Amino acid sequence: MYKLTLIIRYLLKRRITHFAIAAVALCVFIVVVVMTVMSGLVGEFKQKNHEFVGDCVVGTESLVGFPYYEQFLSDLYESGFVASVSPVVKNYALLSLTQYDVKQGVEILGIDPALHSRTTNFGQTLHFRVAQPEKAFVPMYDPNAIGCVWGIDVILPRNAKGQYAYGDRPAQISLTLTCFPLTAKGALAGVGANPVSTQNFSYSDYSHTGIARVDGYTVYIPLEQAQSLCMSGVEKRVTAIHIRFGPDVGVDEGTRRVGELWSRFKQRMAGQPNVGLLDTVSVQDWMRYRRAVIAPMEKEQVLLSLMFVLVGITTVFIVFVVFHMIITNKRKDIGILKSVGASNVGVLTLFAGFAFGVGLIGSCAGTLGGWLFLARINRIEQWLYEHFGWQLWDRTIYAIGEIPNRVEPEVVAVIMASAIASCLVGALVPSYLAARLRPVETLQSLRT
């Protein structure tokens, strides 16, 4: 009972204890805030990439693409575990805006807007045709024209708050896409002085995925137009098939089953012309398919975690120093306690309990502070921008709307447990030394 009483008194009455609690709280605050923001950004980025590509992709890196995809689409539909599929042609082109004298290299994605909207979140990324994604390529101002959808950052500027200056209707803009069509052998299809293929489109809508690389460099066009613009040959080809699984099918399980289907499909196609192109195709879940863009962010997160390990070590050291000071200051108490019958274990438990208290209060305070700060982080950033012109991320450059601030209970639990463990580790040696103190040493030293 004396331990509990003294722990509470030490926690409440000792000013140095308050410094220790403040140090722990500060460390926890920093870790909670940065981990929440960073985890939020990475999580959001992953989710956007997942939504952008669907659950699984059967595709090739080659711009030549692969044939016989329609047969494989039938296989996928018949399998029963696939909810929807979307064949896609990906290539690169030169975008020319004759009205504005603009020329820009872009990535083109040839899609069927209805299929692609069922497989990915393409439909929800549209601005004017969000309710009718199947009409994404039908310009509102000219239903007979062949439309195209732009990644929103291709042309539309953002203001400092990250908001776009949308109009009421899509502007009447014509553009030309030029690219090099390839044969099934990978050779340029055009010959002579004009090896390129050119086609005119009318701007019909924006697509805002929230992925900067996609929104800044992508133009979506109808699948058939992409095939005629970028490919030539007898068999129609695509570069990828995006797949969304049924509601009860996990991504790993679905991808494994698609892989099996693809292997059987390849065997069945043996002997067909240009069947070698099927060998360049791989079956990947969305995460692996987008690993080139996700991996750097994950690496940053790992680096950040390592930095927090250093913060943890610093906390241990701070707690060690503070406890060393406290216990040196409390030698008299230790002698008194032992003179009235307290055991070594009792003294050890007293200071370990004290360390636990410091860790618990510090981590609770840090978490509460972090939570309050995160709840207001966007307002704080807004205030800083309005008064000092300072922004954490320049919204005219980065495709970030609001700073992520959703506190994950599991993450907080791990951070708090780590903080308490750090305090216990930091207090271990001083507590052990305190427990080993001979009472007569401390009492005699106080005589002088």
Place this chain on the structure above:
Amino acid sequence: MSQLPVSLKAENVHKSYRMGATRVNVLKGADLAVHEGEFIAIVGASGSGKSTFLHVLGGLDRPDKGVIHYNGRDLNRVRARELNRFRNDQVGFVFQFYHLLDELTVLENVMLPAMISRSIAGWLASRRTVRQRAESLLEQMGLKERVKHKPYQLSGGERQRVAIGRALMNQPRLLLADEPTGNLDSATGNGILNILDTLNKAGQTIVMVTHDERIARKAQRIVTLVDGRAR
């Protein structure tokens, strides 16, 4: 007095300390038999080993050589847990500098030995009884109005009376006082001695260390430490 049973007996106790490079032999075969109800004063020159002897008698320190018998058992051979229990409920210490815990109130300081000897459950079951005994002790010491004060709010004499209350909390058989008046003025010191005298008359066994022969005369028996031996 010698007809009463012996409660504590020290035989041929040796104790030395290292001071820098040299080893100082403080006790060189000290003997002492403490009988039930006795009031003994241990006197000696400064540095003669009086306090060291008291600490060894009370189980705060172990002798290098020699035996401390208590209830027929050698304190040097008992386990740490038993020695802790011995310090908790068989002896009560009163120190020259009071040694109270500043974080606790006067009442809590007095209750401290009882808190140490009980688990949380045991404490919850007996806290009223313990509190009543602590309040009764403080009333005896004339500190009834000071129970909620902190030690640093009290005078030296009051602090020493709190320390005596704490020493008596678990009703120990032996009260060990190390220069209990050494830090007090004459009048306050006399007050403390009167309390000790009253306790002894009520049957409390007391061993007191002092360098002051005048104070020692309050005891029934005076033992002088000379050259590390008790005479």
